[in-house]
Amino acid sequence: MIDKSQSAGKPIKTAISDEDGIDFAIIELFFFAYRDFTSDPDQILADYGFGRAHHRVLHFVNRRPGLTVAELLDVLKITKQSLARVLKQLIDTDHIVQVQGPRDRRQRELYPTAKGRALALALARPQSRRIRAALEDSGTTERVTIERFLEAMVNPELRAQIDIVPAQTSGKNHGDH
Amino acid sequence: MIDKSQSAGKPIKTAISDEDGIDFAIIELFFFAYRDFTSDPDQILADYGFGRAHHRVLHFVNRRPGLTVAELLDVLKITKQSLARVLKQLIDTDHIVQVQGPRDRRQRELYPTAKGRALALALARPQSRRIRAALEDSGTTERVTIERFLEAMVNPELRAQIDIVPAQTSGKNHGDH
DNA sequence: AAATTACGTCAATAGTACTGACATAATTCC
């Protein structure tokens, strides 16, 4: 079964390192961190028969109530067809409602219901707890450092999406805090 | 189509905020950051007909050459069946080779070939570039702050996985393996 | 010799995503 007979290349026994100045340390940390970060809500979602896609939709509808389907697609960077099933389920289970657009009646504004709001909070709670613990554990008083780093990781053209968010977050919108 | 006729809850029009002290700012940044972070290698992988799963396997085999299938499953936290197809493809395309375990001949040690090493580097390069740019853009001289934060985001029981990594990264491991 | 372990494989299924095509209603353009 272990073929390797003829054409196979020889095994390289040395670990990949910082050749070419590649930052494997943070690459790997990012992977582990995101994996565990998403595992928190995944457990709750399983009880509802929902997946990560439902979470993302629910999150953004709660963050930006009244956004349209097109805007949601743009934020999530997925296709209409991918959103369709997930959104339908959230509407059928009364987590999200559609309201006809006031100016443009073709548009459907998406709003959370009380039920949808509650679920969004329940999902975010363990994640927020993890973040708070991480900020404490890592002894970081400068939360801004992390925020700025993460924001800088996002494609520049897409950073606008982040700023369209309510308030007092990235320190870019001049609201109170 | 916009039903809302009877039982549907009423739309909530206010954005979710920092109710309950929930840290939506970082939650959202983490989502966007990871999304764009993975989009870099995704483009390259598409040329090979590979997906993210292939990337992860390739990454860890390069990081810890000689790890066994069981160890790999443990790091990735997926099932044997999920790994099977992906690993088979990487072996068939001569990116990874299996070597019979020296002590225990049931084990298959996994090693990258020159081809597999090259691909791993090619995939990591844009990610590392993005990280470097983010560190610069965010004006963070203290790279350690970010590293500590990300590590603290990982489940404590699972932090061991990170430390088993080659060297000079987290400064926690004593000697090679 | 029996039990356990490491690995591989098969079958069946699910969740999330994709592309492309088409339909409908509403708005905008000429």
Added chain:
DNA sequence: GGAATTATGTCAGTACTATTGACGTAATTT
């Protein structure tokens, strides 16, 4: 007013990653 465009919904077909459960084989341990 009629034509083009836009916003949304839906259908068909496909792909990738993942799941659980079962079974087989070879090697090691008890």
